[in-house]
Amino acid sequence: MxxxxxxxxxxxxxxxxxxxxxxxxxxxxxxxxxxxxxxxxxxxxxxxxxxxxQFRDWLSVHLSTYAIEKGHFCPVCYGTDMICYGHNPQGSQRIQCRNCKKVWTPKKYQKEITHxxxxxxxxxxxxxxxxxxxxxxxxxxxx
Incomplete structure (x- = not known):
């Protein structure tokens, strides 16, 4: 890995x-x-x-939480190749990872991603x- x-x-x-x-x-x-x-x-x-x-275990929890909150990358595979995937019933934008097909709704999605x-x-x-x-x-x- x-x-x-x-x-x-x-x-x-x-x-x-x-x-x-x-x-x-x-x-x-x-x-x-x-x-x-x-x-x-x-x-x-x-x-x-x-x-x-031990650091990797801690970091995977930290990055998953960060990904769900911010929407910069996938919370499962940490990929940055994402597409907008409709809206949830509350009207928030949903995101789908093109790598692993995970769909989630970030709390604060920022469309502009700086590398x-x-x-x-x-x-x-x-x-x-x-x-x-x-x-x-x-x-x-x-x-």
Whole structure:
């Protein structure tokens, strides 16, 4: 399965490994700072390592909720190829995904969809990091 996001990568702006999932310069896990981290020898940074499967499970719930609310992409397959599919009894526009044929009514549909840049950082607050850990996770979108 291809992943939409690379979370275990160097996140230092200006580093040659920025957003790369694998590099000769990486060594992990490194516990120098007291937590499992990825050490990038190119820039010397220590971004924390995350459990990718646990992140994917959390993200699929988050993206499905976002897709249903905003209508930017399909809540089932995350595809962006959609068509207008009539109206529901309340008069709201229904959408159908051309990939998986899922039909839904977004809460706030925006017809204009802007595509992200090649590398885009998204700030996410991860609830599975623990109640005491107030840690921000930056991920890189693969376009």
């Amino acid at each position: 291809s992943t939409l996001f690379t979370i275990n990568a160097c996140k230092t702006f200006g580093c040659r490994n920025l957003g790369l999932a694998s590099s000769e310069d990486y060594s992990w896990p490194d516990y120098k700072l007291g937590y499992p981290a990825l050490h990038c020898r190119a820039c010397g940074s220590y971004p924390p390592l995350f459990d990718e499967q 992200p840049q090649a590398i885009e950082t998204v700030q996410l607050f991860i609830p599975f990091q623990g109640a005491s850990a107030v840690q921000k996770l930056y991920v890189f979108s693969q376009s």
